Amino acid sequence: MYNPKSLKSDEFIDHSEILESLEYAEANKNNAKLIDEILAKARLRKGLSHREAAILLDCTLEDKNQEIFALAEQIKKDFYGNRIVLFAPLYLSNYCINGCVYCPYHAKNKHIARKKLTQEEIKREVIALQDMGHKRLALEAGEDPINNPIEYILECIDTIYSIKHKNGAIRRVNVNIAATTVENYRKLKDAGIGTYILFQETYHKESYEKLHPTGPKHDYAYHTEAMDRAMEGGIDDVGLGVLFGLELYRYEFAGLLMHAEHLEAAFGVGPHTISVPRIKRADDIDPDVFDNGIDDDTFAKLVACIRLAVPYTGMIISTRESKECRERVIHYGVSQISGGSRTSVGGYCEPEPEDESSEQFDVSDKRTLNEIVKWLMENDYIPSFCTACYREGRTGDRFMSLCKSGQIQNCCHPNALMTLKEYLEDYASPDTKSVGESLIKAEIGNIPKDKVRQIALDNLANIENGSRDFRF
Numbered sequence: 001m002y003n004p005k006s007l008k009s010d011e012f013i014d015h016s017e018i019l020e021s022l023e024y025a026e027a028n029k030n031n032a033k034l035i036d037e038i039l040a041k042a043r044l045r046k047g048l049s050h051r052e053a054a055i056l057l058d059c060t061l062e063d064k065n066q067e068i069f070a071l072a073e074q075i076k077k078d079f080y081g082n083r084i085v086l087f088a089p090l091y092l093s094n095y096c097i098n099g100c101v102y103c104p105y106h107a108k109n110k111h112i113a114r115k116k117l118t119q120e121e122i123k124r125e126v127i128a129l130q131d132m133g134h135k136r137l138a139l140e141a142g143e144d145p146i147n148n149p150i151e152y153i154l155e156c157i158d159t160i161y162s163i164k165h166k167n168g169a170i171r172r173v174n175v176n177i178a179a180t181t182v183e184n185y186r187k188l189k190d191a192g193i194g195t196y197i198l199f200q201e202t203y204h205k206e207s208y209e210k211l212h213p214t215g216p217k218h219d220y221a222y223h224t225e226a227m228d229r230a231m232e233g234g235i236d237d238v239g240l241g242v243l244f245g246l247e248l249y250r251y252e253f254a255g256l257l258m259h260a261e262h263l264e265a266a267f268g269v270g271p272h273t274i275s276v277p278r279i280k281r282a283d284d285i286d287p288d289v290f291d292n293g294i295d296d297d298t299f300a301k302l303v304a305c306i307r308l309a310v311p312y313t314g315m316i317i318s319t320r321e322s323k324e325c326r327e328r329v330i331h332y333g334v335s336q337i338s339g340g341s342r343t344s345v346g347g348y349c350e351p352e353p354e355d356e357s358s359e360q361f362d363v364s365d366k367r368t369l370n371e372i373v374k375w376l377m378e379n380d381y382i383p384s385f386c387t388a389c390y391r392e393g394r395t396g397d398r399f400m401s402l403c404k405s406g407q408i409q410n411c412c413h414p415n416a417l418m419t420l421k422e423y424l425e426d427y428a429s430p431d432t433k434s435v436g437e438s439l440i441k442a443e444i445g446n447i448p449k450d451k452v453r454q455i456a457l458d459n460l461a462n463i464e465n466g467s468r469d470f471r472f
């Protein structure tokens, strides 16, 4: 029985509710009157239910689809302005005891190089990341209680936060590790993590069990209820995601939004972020064996419909996607992207020889962070290295009330400009710096409050004089 408040995965991700929603969407996909009503609701910027959003996703009426894309673009602008937050993944260990059939780190892959970073190696990786200009990381590790126990992850987080190299600092560490216990989530919270990220991979239970034939991840309920345990452990910023291509995208879309509705209903806080990865080629993995791949047009529609359904939730896209694809979906709702990423263990210090690959997936966007920063600015986006909310204790519902109060422009915007200024001073190439300086001059006037604008101007001058780490 469907119940978004329930803490049982079968009830908040109810299979029949998804099937009924998809049938309803199919029956109404060209119902112009109903689509107009849903679009009118979306214009209120308070979100849509999974059923309503499913109709928009299925809609084949050309004029309505144009409205969907235009509204997604407008909502993106209203909530996120023209800022794009940048981060990088850091792979700690690819030891894994699970059998996920779409990931090269699965336990049966005997020819992939297995690596686990020592604390010394982490220092070198983090210095390399700081030297690129990164301030925000997403930690990645396989599930292996012997090689990667929680104590190892906690030690790594401590090491990462402790490294101060030149003007560099990692100010926010998000963590993407396997589903775990409330006690371990509490330890992660105490270690000062930002967001806890866990991809569901697929919400379709039967497929899930086939795609995860062995290892603890096989347990659908334990995995699907992980965010509830994370919330119970005090982590109120959680990041959802599915791996598009494993199951039918319409099913995943409904499941993803039901998961978001569940978190809101049960804990009063929706997901902090949603990631939208698509399955990619990797060692031992041929994406063509999965039948449910989605084309770029469908992918863009998914992003736009997620934007309308959960306007307050950040959306993340990684370097799995090409420059062209990223450029397109940034318009419709993506608010965070990774840059200069290496998806192998130790890859920031030592690029790997071809025959010793430990990459989790092939990177499509291989540009450096400097190139990405310049590209964003040339496309009128402000690259942001902001980490302010988490450091000011604005997580969970406090973060959501910042979004809902409309004060985000007085907070995110100056923070983006100040962190960009730091980047330009410390890491940018001369031509990136010159594009950035003009952008900051042009954008400073877009801070609505006079007082905030004046403080930001003073801080920009202070940054030029060598001070760092200002935030609202």
Ligand code: SF4
Pocket (backbone or CB within 6 Å): 096, 097, 098, 099, 100, 103, 104, 105, 106, 107, 141, 142, 143, 178, 217
């Ligand atoms: S997806 Fe994660 S849990 Fe599965 S094999 Fe890869 S690293 Fe292990």
Ligand code: SF4
Pocket (backbone or CB within 6 Å): 085, 384, 386, 387, 388, 389, 390, 411, 412, 413, 415
């Ligand atoms: S101020 Fe908060 S919401 Fe805005 S970019 Fe910074 S961390 Fe994100």
